[in-house]
Amino acid sequence: MTTPAFTRAWHLVSRPAGEPKPSDFALREVRIPALSDGQVLVRNLWLSVDPYMxxxxxxxxSYVPPxxxxxxMDxxxxxxxxESAAEGIxxxxxxxxxxxxxxxxxxxxxxxxxVxxxxxxxxxxxxxxxxxxxxAYAGLVRVADVKPGDVxxxxxxxxxxxxxxxxxAALLGASRVIGSAGTADKVALLREEYGFDAAFDYHDGPVADQLGEAAPDGVDVYFDNVGGEHLEAALGAMRLHGRVVLCGMISQYNSTETPTAPRNLILAINKRLKLEGILARDHADLRQQFLKQASEWMRDGRLRYRETVAHGIESAPRALMDLLRGGNTGKMVVRLSDE
Structure with missing residues (x-):
């Protein structure tokens, strides 16, 4: 196989104000440098698209450079x-x-x-x-310390x-699992395929009201991917000594205004809550334990996952923009090759 001299890479050419636009990105041809000792040349097959981007x-x-x-971009x-100039690869x-x-x-x-x-x-x-x-695993097992019977x-x-x-959470013994999503189809997916005990569309009314109906006796663990109104509602619903895992705040990523919520943070004192942010890299020591457990759950069908797949390098910026608008179900990925 002939090693290519050039490849294509996406570049950020302007910093967006609010939602990103196609004009913020440029797909450019770049030269591939010769390998040095300890390096490999990789033809990418799949790219990950994530909110933190x-x-x-x-x-x-931030915790990662801009x-x-x-x-x-990377x-x-x-x-x-x-091509390999690295021992063992x-x-x-x-x-x-x-x-x-x-x-x-x-x-x-x-x-x-x-892999x-x-x-x-x-x-x-x-x-x-x-x-x-x-x-997900480290947030539940280590940060939240989920216990049998938790809501x-x-x-x-x-x-x-x-x-x-x-x-x-259900596999670890939670007595009730509640989820929020942005469409009726996603709510149905949570209930029918993923086994959530309750789920609601946050567009259907105030989050606090819908959460109160789904968890009338309160919540022990809140895993936050959204922030804003969701975090405020969860703080109101938390039980004494509840735990909040702060993973993401996608409701604020495109915002050009200063967020106003949560306005009830004092409840963290009153209820003696634990609020802790999570980055997977801080829990790398759990990786093998996680892989063993998750692989077992996946093999016997107890842990399912979905992907939203975009095709071709040209689709990467649009995939990110769709992700930020909630246009994905499950993991957003870009497929570069049929291999």
Whole structure:
């Protein structure tokens, strides 16, 4: 196989005010550098599209640096090795890495993780068996310390993380699992396929009212993917010594105004609540435990996942814009190859 001299990569060319626009991105041809010792050239097969990428489009301090204007963007990806200068990695191996948003990537071996296409679909390593699944698992097991009998509420429950949280909570012994979503179809999915005990469309009325009907005796654990009104409603519903896992606040990512909620944060004192943010990378020590447990649940059909698949490198920005508008069910991924 001839090694290509050039590849295509998406670049951020302007920082959006509010929702991103197609003109904020540019697909450009870039030269592929010669490999140095310890590097591999990967042809990307699947790209991950995630809400946090919107925050990286702003030049603000965060847990991950912002995208730099005029330079290739990045993110999680799975691909096949087409050239190797790294001991222990061969041509034809499949790996996961963080140089997505491009068709080819030169990846240092110490930043590549092996994946097994015979054990699970390659795209699953970006979602249910990747950072998405680990976030859900660590959030429940370590941050929330879910106990048998807990009542669990998760917002954005039809999304990549939320759908895993709800199912895992039940598998870990929660007595009642409640989810919110943005369409009637997604609410039906939560109840009928993922086994949520209750679910509601947050467009149908105030979140606090709908949550109160679904959990009249209160909530022990809230897994927050949305922020804003959802977080305020959850604080009001929390039981004494409840736990809140702060995973994402997608309701604010495109906002150009200062958020007003939650206005009832004092309840965290009154109820002696625990509120803790989660980043999967802080819980890497749980990865093998998570993979063993999640793989077992998936094999016997107790843990299900869905994907929204965009096709071709050209579709990546539109996939991100659709994700931020709630246009996905489950994990949003871009497929670059039929392999």
């Amino acid at each position: 919107r925050r990286r489009m702003d030049d603000v301090p 995208f730099r204007l005029g330079e290739p 993110g999680a990806a799975v691909g096949v090795v087409v 061969s041509v034809g191996d499949h790996i996961q890495h963080m140089l997505g948003w491009r068709e080819h990537a030169v990846v240092p071996a110490d930043q590549a993780g092996p 097994d296409p015979d054990a699970a679909p390659l795209s699953a390593y970006l979602g249910a068996l990747g950072t998405t699944g680990l976030t 669990v509420f998760v917002s954005g429950a039809a999304g990549a993380v939320g759908s895993q949280v709800g199912q895992m």
